[in-house]
Amino acid sequence: MMKKILSLVGVSVLGGLLTLGGYKLFIEKQQPEQLAVEQVSDLPVYVPTNTTLNNSAEITPNFVEAAEKSLDAVVHVKNTAIVSAPITMGDYFFGRSQPRAQVGTGSGVIISPTGYIVTNNHVIQNANEISITLNNNKTYMAELVGTDEATDIALIKIEADEDLPFLAFGDSDSAKIGEWVLAVGNPFNLNSTVTAGIISAKSRDLSGRNTQSFIQTDAAVNPGNSGGALVNTNGDLIGINTAISSRDGSYIGYSFAVPSNIARKIVNDIMEYGNVQNGILGVVGSALNSQTAEQIGTDMTEGFYVSDVTEDTGAEKAGIKSGDIIKKIDNVEINKFSDLAGYLKTKSPNDEVIVTIVRDGNEEIVPVTLLKPSQTVIETIGMVKNATKSDLKKYDTDYGLKIYEFDERYEAYWNREGIEEGSLVTRINGKKLYSVDDAQNAIKTRNMNEPLQIEVINKQGEKVVYNFR
Structure with a gap:
């Protein structure tokens, strides 16, 4: 019996060995080599980066010093x-x-x-x-x-018994888009409020008439902030907070400041002359864009296209012509009219500016001396300009302003009265007009309840007085 069992065990072991040997010899060699497969995940892939940290003071702007300098x-x-x-x-x-x-x-x-x-x-x-x-x-x-x-x-x-803390004007031309700024003021009668933001844009015009050149920021400005300070992180005054763009009169993300270079010039003029002395270039035109560039046949889409040059101005005397494209004044790039208007507001009559123009595809440098305005607008008439000696001699007078172009709304009325372009306006509210400055001052100092009284010489040479309310 024992022999039978041992025989069976031996046969089983031998069969197992033969099976294992056959597998190793014939089957295992035919199996492909197994590869390790990397599982793909939908999670974000993180790429190694330089993890060296700068000093935290360099990363986060510090407004404390600027605020302390400004508040008082x-x-x-x-x-x-x-x-x-x-x-x-x-x-x-x-x-x-x-x-x-x-x-x-x-x-x-x-x-x-x-x-x-x-x-x-x-x-x-x-x-x-x-x-x-x-x-x-x-x-x-x-x-x-x-x-x-x-x-x-x-x-x-104000008259104080002691010297007062003050802010020095900074250079708003050197302020950069993206630069941190603080708005300091008294919104809603909350005294000494400081908010922070960045410069969002420069040379921003809100009037639609290209007469403004604001610094736009996203610092929170609300009613009561008007007249307050816009300062950089050094505490330099770079703007006077003036306006907000809002549907309800409160801050919604956009605020605007008069650049400090313009404010400083206005203040200096008021202190020295009692009024603002504007220096004009004497060009008429529009900012370039794709549409205007196509119309005039140029591939430039930035700059100021000169369509006309006003006579007896610095631009005419310097040789600037219709068709020129102004690219730069001094070191300020001109991309739109508010760039041009804003920079010229920082200048005075007799200041010289270096104008970079493109003419017939060639860049030229033209020095221009700015002059006093020789034209102004009189309400209910239109554009008037300084009269020449021959203009005055024609009407046998030594003072008066020449009607250069009627406001189209009043042209028919004046023509019926025998007044035409070229006639002279001699007085406003009794004040003789020797220059456009006299007209501007007469209008500015007029009482709100006082009628506008205009004396004009008609084509028969008669002086006639007209009253407007």
């Missing part, structure tokens, strides 16, 4: 105006008006230790009384020195 130089401005309006139901019923005080508030920036403060014209407009509250809560009455409605800049002054 920014003031609260309160404007009290006396207005007439119905107060009671009886006033409304009988059409009566009673005087009452109307208060407006804003901000201002001290720009000298002697108490000169720059703010917005709209902050102090029609004020009977202006009071200034400093960051230390001291209050002073302010005197209006002068304003410029075109740029919305006003200069006021």
Whole structure:
């Protein structure tokens, strides 16, 4: 029995060995070599990068120093105006008006230790009384020195017993898009408020008439911030906060400031002359884009295309011609009209600028001396200009402005009155007109309730006075 069992075990072991040997010899060699397969995942792939960290102070801007430098130089401005309006139901019923005080508030920036403060014209407009509250809560009455409605800049002054903290004007031309800035002011009467943002754009025009050149930022600015400071991280004053773009009058992401180079020039003119002295180039045209470039046959889409040159201006005397493309003035690139207008607002009559133009595909450098404006607009007439000696001799007078171009809305009226282009306007509200400056001053100083009185010489040589309300 035992022998039988051992025989069976032996046969089994031998069969197993034969099977294993056969597998190894014939089957295993035919199996393909197995490969390791990497599983693909839908998760993000992280590529190794340089993980060396810079100093944290270099990464995150530090606003503390700029804020500390600015806060004491920014003031609260309160404007009290006396207005007439119905107060009671009886006033409304009988059409009566009673005087009452109307208060407006804003901000201002001290720009000298002697108490000169720059703010917005709209902050102090029609004020009977202006009071200034400093960051230390001291209050002073302010005197209006002068304003410029075109740029919305006003200069006021307080008399303090000690030197005041002030901000120095920075160079707004050197400010860069993307640069950090602080807006300092008094929004909603919340004194000494600081907000931060970046410069979003430069030379921004909101009027649609190419008369403005704002710095656009995304620093939060609200009612009450007007007239406050826009400073860089060094605490230099690079703008005067002026406007916001909003449907409801509050901040929604866009705010605008008058560049410091423009504000500084306006302030200097007001202090020295009592009004703003503008230096003009004397060109008419439009900014280049794809459409205008195609129309004039050029491949340039940036620059200012000169369609006309005004006579007796610096541009004409320097040889700038219709068809030239202005690419640069001094070191400022000109891509749109607000670039040109904004830079020229920082200049005065008799300043020389270096104009880079492209003419017939060639770049040329032209020095131009800016001159005083020889033209201005008179309401209800149109464009007038300084008269030449021959113009004055024709009408036997030694003063007057020549009607250069009628406003089309009033041209038919003046023609019926025997007044034509080339006739002379001799007085406004009784003031003789020797230059366009006289006309501008006469209009500017006119009382709001006073009619506009214009004396004109008609084609028969007669002086006729017209009154407009």
